[in-house]
Amino acid sequence: MDTRTRVNQALKQAMKDREASRLATLRLINAAIKDREIADRVDGESGGIGDAEVLAILGKMTKQRNESARAYEEGGRLDLAERELNEIAIIEEFLPKQLSDEEITEAVKAAVSDTGAESIRDMGKVMGALKGKYTGQMDFGKVGPMVKDQLCQGGNC
Template identity: 55%
Template sequence: MLLRDKIASSLKVAMKERDATRLCTLRLITAAINDLEIAKRGCEEGAQTPVSDEEVRTILAKMIRQRADSTRAYEEAGRLELAEQEQAEVEIIEGFMPRQLSDDEKAQAIQTAITDSGAESIRDMGKVMGLLKQRHAGRMDFSTVSPAVRDRLVS
C-alpha cells in the first residue's frame, strides 16, 4: 500500500472517530501532497505524474521540522497550549514515517559509510553523506548527522 493511500485511509478513520486534531493534521498532509502533485504537472495538460512515497516522506519530514520550530517558539513565548498542539501534530505525522535509527545505529551507519566510501578527510564528506542519504533516507535527521560525520573525518 502506498503511503498516500495509508494517509487517505487514516483520514477516513479520523472522520468516523471524530478525532479533530488527527483529522486536521491529515488534511494538511493531504493538501501538501496535492500541492506537490499540481506543481509536478506544470504546464503540460493531462500529464499524470504520481507523487512517490519518497516525495511524501520528504513532505512529512518538512512538516515535522516546521512544527518542531513552532513548538520551540511557542514555548519561548509562554504559549504552552499551542506548543502542545504542535507536538500532537508532530506525533501524528511521525506515525507515517519509517522508524528512526537509534544513536548507536546512527554511529554504526556513519562508520560503515566512511569505510565503504574510503573517506579519509573532510573533503570526502560529500561522499559519506551521499551514501548515508542513499541507504538511510527518512530514517535519520541529516542535519544532526552532518556534524557527527565531520567530527569523525577530522579526527
Template identity: 50%
Template sequence: MSIRERIQSELTAAMKAKDPVRLSTLRLISAAIKDRDIAARAEDRCGGCDHTEMMAILQKLAKQRDESADTYEKAGRLDLAERERTEAEIVREFLPRPMDEREIDQAARGVVDELNASGLKDMGKCMGALKERYAGRMDFAKAGAKVKSLLQDVA
C-alpha cells in the same frame, strides 16, 4: 500499503471518528504531498513525488510543529502549544523509527568505508549516500558531524 494509501485510510477513519485535530492534520499532510506532486509534474515527473520526498515533507511538517509549539510555550499559549505537539505526533506516525546514536555511527562508518572516502572532499558524496539510504530515519546534522570527524581522522 503505501504512505499515500495509509494517509487516505487514516483520513477516512478520522472523518468517521469525528476527530477534528487528527482530521485537519491529515488534510495538511495530504495537501503538502499534493503540492509536491504538482511541482514534480512541472519537472516532467508524471508519477509525482517519490517516497524519499514524502519522508522529507513529513519530517519538515513535524519539525515545523515542534518549533511552533516551542514558540507558543514561550509566549504562554500552552493550549496552542499542546495542539502543535499533538499534530507533530500525528505526523510522526507516518515516519519510520528514527535511528539512535549507535545506528547513525555505524551507518556513517559503513558509508565512509564503502565509498573509500579519504578526506573532507568526499563529505558531499558520503552525505548524499546517507540521505538516499536513510531518508526519514536519520538526523543528518548528527550524521554530518560524525562523517566529518571520521573523514578528518582519515586525512
C-alpha cells in the same frame, strides 16, 4: 503499502470516527504532498513523487512543528505548543522508527566505508548514501557534523 496510501486510509478513518484534530493534521499532510506534486509538474517532472519524498515531506513537517512548539512555549502559549506537539505525534505515525545515536554512528561509519570516502571532499557522497538508505530515520542536520568528524579523523581537513 506506501506511506501515501497509509495517510489516505487514516484520513478516511478519521472522517468516520469524527476526530477533528486528527483529520485536520492528515489533511495538512495530504496538502503538502499534493503541493510537491504540483511543483514537480510545473518543473516538468510528471512521474509523481515516491515514498522517499513523502517521508522527506513528513520529516520537514515534524521539524517545523518542533520549532513552532518551542517558540510557543517560550512565548507562554502552552495551548498552541500542545496543539503542535499533538500534530507531531500524528505525523510521526507515518515515519519509520528513528535511529538511536549509536545506530546513527554505526550508519555513518558504514557509509564512509562503503563509499570509500577519504576526505571532506567526499562528504556529499556519504550524505547521499545516508539519505538514500535512511530517509526519515535520522535528522540529517545533526548527521552532517558527525560525517565531517568521521572524515576529519584521518587529518584530511
